[in-house]
Amino acid sequence: MYLVERRTSPAPADADPGATPARRRWAAVPATVLALGAVSLITDVSSEMVTAVLPLYLVAGLGVSPLGFGLLDGIYNGFSSLVGLVGGHLADRRGGRHKAVAAAGYGLSALCKPFLLLAHSVGPIGALLAVDRTGKGLRTAPRDALISLSTEPERRGRAFGVHRAMDTAGALMGPLVAFGLLRLAQGSLLADGGERSGYDSVFAVSGCVAAIGVLVLLLFVPNSSTTTQPEQSAEDAPAAERPRLRASFALLHRPALLRLTLCAVLLGLTTVSDSFLYLLLQRQLKLPVYLFPLLPIGTAAGFLLLAVPLGVLADRVGRRRLFLAGHLALLLAYGVLLNSSAQWAVFLVLALHGSFYAATDGVLAAAAADAVPAEHRGAGLALVNTGQTAARFVCSLAFGAAWTVWGPHTALAAATGGLALCAALAALTLRSRPPHPSSDEAPA
């Protein structure tokens, strides 16, 4: 099984030309994965720098009201995930242009940063954020495809775990860097009322950091066109010429991918969005309002700490099994939230929420990689990811409506029931093993 898979993607050897199999076994993850992790880390530092100071910049620097700014969020996210399908498909064409498409995505986001220096009202800033998201949508699937193509199948859980941990570390570092710079540039002045130069320096540095991220990608991530065999891509050339989205959806004829996508959609339909969860946490546990901004940091810390161990565990016990277990952690988090009013429960809920991400985010990508051959990897990963994102968007709308009609407690109870049902259905769906041997259950 290992040999079969290796013939379709002899990536580790290409990723690190000097590495012998013995050296590779010694190294925890391939150099390409570390390079991609570094790119994500650097890029997340850059984008979270902007995210962290943006509210302050809008309210204090520009004196505009940020309310209603999030209204288009759902639409941007929906658009971004559709762009993801296009990105995944483009990356697979002509035998693998993952690096080029990923570089275009990272480059697009990097280009937005200097323009923030010129945008002084909500409209242009919103447009720049939309372009930034488009870049994010474009790069996700090719990047995940590169990670999977450069890693031996039995180590993919670990590789994705390392990548996600590095990514989250960047996200946690960004705000620290931003506020440090603001402090350097603003001195003792309060950061508002016509004093914009501090923010300008944050945006300028964010642009520089993003450019370094793109450069690391260009210099240290090998091109995937060498990792796919030429005859295979020639064989699939007609398929590549078909219209983009239809070609991607045609991948659903593969039972393993169909099952996984179905599960991602089912579970996504009952995954309450982070912002709702934090609101519920605050209300149910009656947390003091000033703790609210710290809640996402709790989730991210859990994700960061557990991404690698749970990725390794996924390689041992099976990725689809861990993906389901992750949703059980989420179910447990909902249960605690429904039944507890003790404030300490916030730690439990955030730990469960963080482990949910650690057990599902990279693990789903690893499981999806098992279900698609190398030449369709980008489109396949994009499909699963888009299905999940779209389902979560639908869940947000439904949850918001349920909250309006029934109130928060009943809405959460309904989501909990829904999640339990969907998890049971997903377990049934995933139990039937795919017929071909690239199952992830037993490493060679």
Place this chain on the structure above:
Amino acid sequence: MTRTSRFLVLLAAVLLLGGVGTVAVLHAADRTARHDKPQQGGPSVATGTVGLTPSGGRLLAFRSMAWGPHRDELATVPADRPNAVRTVSGEKCLRFYAAAGTGVCLRADHGALQDTYHAVILDASLHEVRSVPAAGIPSRARVSPSGHLAAWTVFVAGDTYGGTSFSTRASILDTRTWKLEDNLETFTVIKDGQPYHAQDINVWGVTFAADDNAFYATVATGGQTYLVHGDLAARTLTTLHQNVECPSLSPDGTRIAYKKRVAGAGSASPWRLYVLDLRTGIETATAEQRSVDDQADWSDNSTLVYALPGDTGSDLWSVPADGTGTPAKLLSSAASPSYLG
């Protein structure tokens, strides 16, 4: 390219971009440093004792926005001579309000990891009596006419993963019992006579009536804003009127000055300053034609004071509340007005 040359290219780029970043930060620090010195033509400032219960004449208290070492400090001028030398207090506030010897100062504290915010209750001699942590960036502040209740609104960025969703948190503190209602969203909203739930409820811009129980505020839900009548004891918010933001109750308790979102005004300048008569429900547009993004204050029963963007951040303007007259600049380089005495 060999491994070494790739690292060399990266090193060169890091040095180059690091240089660009350093220049950007130094340039910003330099501009800030220049703003830390008094500017020519700016208002005259003198350090002194600022009290919230003036013994002389009536005072106008505000946040001084003049460039120089006393920027952002709470300052006062005689209400009838706003262009006299301003007395600065050393107390820095992003937003301030005072009544009957009680002040509320919304303050930013620069921490090692991130900025934190506090609502600080000040007594008549500006001593800190109580400090309450706030969840986000200060927006509005008010004190009830008796000085017993203080309210503030802050902006909260929902979650750092999503990025761009914002909400408000409005809080009311009783300075006699220190009972804190730290999220008015938990009050029961009564819309068109029915209890109303929604996850997207935001409350902001509290203004108090004279009885230390009733208040008015803005509730936003489903893309619409409402003027609500709040009852602190009953914990309810009852909708009264649509399209009202940042209400400010007149001293006689009969009218609400507010910002109204007007059609066709463009997204950069969406609001106009209006006055609503609470008995008749009649809306009157003031003579101010520019977009006002502030919670106005009443200098008496017929005049409104509010901030508009200015050279150093903001200036204070005044306009008659009955729709007549023309707006006039009251004071340059100032924000957050409140009248003392």
